[in-house]
Amino acid sequence: MTITIGLPSKGRMKEDSSAVLARAGFTVTAVGNDRSYRGRVEGRDDIEIAFLSASEISREIAAGTVDFGVTGEDLVREGLAEADARVEFCARLGFGHADVVVAVPEIWLDVDTMADLGDVAADFRARHGRRLTIATKYWRLTQQFFSGNHGIQLYRIVESLGATEGAPASGSADIIVDITSTGSTLVANHLKILTDGVILKSEACLVRARKPEHEGNPVVAEVIAAVRGAL
Numbered sequence: 001m002t003i004t005i006g007l008p009s010k011g012r013m014k015e016d017s018s019a020v021l022a023r024a025g026f027t028v029t030a031v032g033n034d035r036s037y038r039g040r041v042e043g044r045d046d047i048e049i050a051f052l053s054a055s056e057i058s059r060e061i062a063a064g065t066v067d068f069g070v071t072g073e074d075l076v077r078e079g080l081a082e083a084d085a086r087v088e089f090c091a092r093l094g095f096g097h098a099d100v101v102v103a104v105p106e107i108w109l110d111v112d113t114m115a116d117l118g119d120v121a122a123d124f125r126a127r128h129g130r131r132l133t134i135a136t137k138y139w140r141l142t143q144q145f146f147s148g149n150h151g152i153q154l155y156r157i158v159e160s161l162g163a164t165e166g167a168p169a170s171g172s173a174d175i176i177v178d179i180t181s182t183g184s185t186l187v188a189n190h191l192k193i194l195t196d197g198v199i200l201k202s203e204a205c206l207v208r209a210r211k212p213e214h215e216g217n218p219v220v221a222e223v224i225a226a227v228r229g230a231l
């Protein structure tokens with residue numbers, strides 16, 4: 001059985017992903033030319049590389065069309081219900097750090113915690129004639145955090161596909177859930193993170209699709225051990 005590893009073909013995780021595999025002893029080369037979407041590992045006919053975007057990798061792991069992938073924990077948990085039952089987070093790779101956070105306008109002076117936000121959400125319809133709106137592309141993580149962890153049910157998610165931090169100022173949503181690393185985009189948009197508003201501390205991970213045929217497969221065990229050993 002050939003083991004397929006999905007690696008980012010572009011974006012912020014591309015270079016670090018190939019570097020971690022190289023340190024683990026797997027030298028990745030593109031098949032054909034540099035723009036090819038298939039790759040191989042030098043000296044290994046039992047491992048194939050699929051170059052995909054970070055979000056495609058989480059989808060392909062979910063579908064089981066790749067055995068392993070390097071991608072952000074946020075993308076896996078957002079893309080997949082019951083993620084821990086369906087994938088194994090084999091190693092945290094130490095790059096691609098970003099937090100998925102709840103942020104509100106700085107001028108909401110009396111809103112600092114999720115409990116404060118729950119109070120705002122409960123009053124919102126009476127005060128404004130509509131529900132509190134949240135701009136995000138992380139609708140699954142948002143629902144789990146608001147409804148599951150904090151018992152906040154009165155809100156509406158407005159799907160945002162870009163420039164999420166601009167939504168409160170433009171009036172398309174009241175608050176946001178988005179990724180932050182340096183925090184400068186939030187500051188520039190006059191938003192503050194709630195003190196208990198960090199939903200997930202994400203980083204790049206080696207992720208394995210849980211498949212019965214991996215049981216006892218020496219290449220699967222070797223990939224995990226080699227990547228862990230390279231950290």
Ligand SMILES: Nc1ncnc2c1ncn2[C@@H]1O[C@H](COP(=O)(O)OP(=O)(O)OP(=O)(O)O)[C@@H](O)[C@H]1O
Nearest residue numbers: 010011012013053054055072074096097098179181
């Ligand atoms: N400042 C940041 N902004 C956005 N994502 C970040 C940041 N820092 C780290 N990441 C992580 O990078 C990953 C997304 O990577 P990237 O933006 O390169 O993907 P992409 O190639 O744009 O994917 P796609 O085009 O499929 O959306 C996510 O897991 C995210 O958590």
Ligand SMILES: O=P(O)(O)OC[C@H]1O[C@H](OP(=O)(O)OP(=O)(O)O)[C@H](O)[C@@H]1O
Nearest residue numbers: 164165178179180181182183184185186
């Ligand atoms: O906390 P910061 O360091 O300011 O980073 C956070 C911002 O970076 C990302 O956007 P980016 O401009 O990289 O574009 P993308 O959403 O297309 O990845 C992300 O969507 C945030 O908007």
